[in-house]
Amino acid sequence: MLIQGDNLHREFEFAGKSITALATTSLAVTAGELLTLTGPSGSGKSTLLNLLSGLDRPSGGEVRFEDQPLNSFNDAQAAALRNRAFGFIFQTPHLLPYKTVVENVALPCSYGGIRDAQTIDERAHGLLEYVGLAEYATHYPRMLSAGELQRVVFARALINRPRVLFADEPTGSLDAENAHRVLSLLRQEAVAGKCVIMATHDAEAMRFATRRLNLDKFSHALPG
């Protein structure tokens, strides 16, 4: 297994009450899979992605990446893991507005991975070409459409050649054509051997999955 979660659950304290964001859940994903997480709003799809990617820590249970427990990682180790092994695509294609497209793609390299400026530049331009945006390299994000921005985010997610791609509603703000392009790219990466975990409501997105998990069905509460 490349990444697995055992008995994960997440609760938040709010106004003195405990709110369950994710009921106890277990899953395991291997390389080459494109797993879609589905379920109604509030079922914990995004929370599960955050826990698996180390962006958040579970209230209980354990995440293992290549058999290493993420719980034992400190903040810096978790950050390094996200930088080198994970890539992120969010529903809103958030880019830094004061950086050009190619600089945004190279952003993760500021925090680790490749350090050589020329290699970074070549790889970033190569990825922009891969997502069909080579001519926009020196543009600023405000000059791009939503679909183009999401493809820039996709390129950014790939810059450090991650093992796992986490996509949280990646087509949520896109039209059908752009959504199809992004989903095709994700599928391509899965075929190339990456593990892709995608939370989605989009029925079209589910067609690209190699495995589908409905969080409502998949999750289960452990006996108290």
Place this chain on the structure above:
Amino acid sequence: MLYPADVYADARDAWSSLRRRAVRSSLSALGIAIGVVALVSMLSIGEGAKRATLQRISSLGIETVRIESAPPLNAFAGVDVTNLSVGLTVADAQRIAAWLAGRGTLGYFARNDEQLVTAANHRALATVVGASADWLPAETLRAAAGRLLLPSDNLQQRRVCVLGARLGITLAASIGTPLHTGNQICKVVGILRPRGRLLTEGTGLSALDFDNALITPFTTSPFPSGARQRGVHGMLVRLRNNSPASLPGVAENLKAILRETHRDVTNYRIVVPYALLNEARDTQALFQLVMGAIAGLSLLVGGIGVMNVMLSNVTEQTHEIGLRMAVGATRARIVSLYMCHSALLCFAGGVVGLMLGIAAALLVQTYAGWAVAFSLLGLCLGPASALLTGLVFGLHPALRAAALNPALALRES
């Protein structure tokens, strides 16, 4: 672990971010700039005053005690006291010299200002000084040509003189040139090196331009009253191998001698340049304390403004912070990013403040006539204190940014 390249990358990002919010950034940097203006102008005015004081003290001689005749003070003010004391005389000088007993040099002089001096086809108005032979070396006067006065010139009442550098040029005089002053003739035996003026402002001493002086032996000086009474205008005591700290004590001894010989009539003034230096230092320290407090308060207020702006930036950029953490930024890098933000903001304010501070100091010099001087340390201190303010007041917002939960931060729009 933070590497210089990481901090450089964060500084570049911080600068870009600040430029996007140019108005807000400029306004918050303005607070810092005002503090630095106060600091730089205070330091340059203080430095100018210090250098002027040191120049004045150096002109007077740090290891000297100067005594000059003055109108009577205390109970004798406005009363004719010549029956009690005629003022400073050669006899006073001899008593003091005896007390010194070789521990220093004592020179004395009498002077007459605005005297016409003529040489062949040239004439000039100069100060004619009748001096003891020891007075010239005590004033650290050096001969550029010829010699200084000798004790034998006084003893034998030789009609010789030494000229100040500028006067020598004005009169086109050289060694051996005969000069006329009053009804006397004297032969030039020496021309002094340029020495400038005795800087006596604020000391109560009378000024003397050595470069425009004609110095003759005291015994030949053309001052009828001085010659008759053997009265002198001033004395100069230069101690050997004494620490300057002992000079006020020496001055007390001289005062005791003169009090006795002058029958309690204080018709003289004793000035210790070293004591003036200490007084100037005290005044300057007070000035710097007050101005430093003003500059410090300005920087404090500016720093609070910067912290406020930084907290707003952190709130506005919560999503960006989450994004950076998602792509691998450690908490240390987030701290570094926001410390760079505040440090750059304040440093920019500091540089602007430095330039405005220099301009303010020059305006003070031009319009108020105060001495102003810039030292490298003073110029560096402005931007450095601004930078320090940025680091201190940027720490809290930076730590707050770094403490964000990346998952929650990403949910912020």
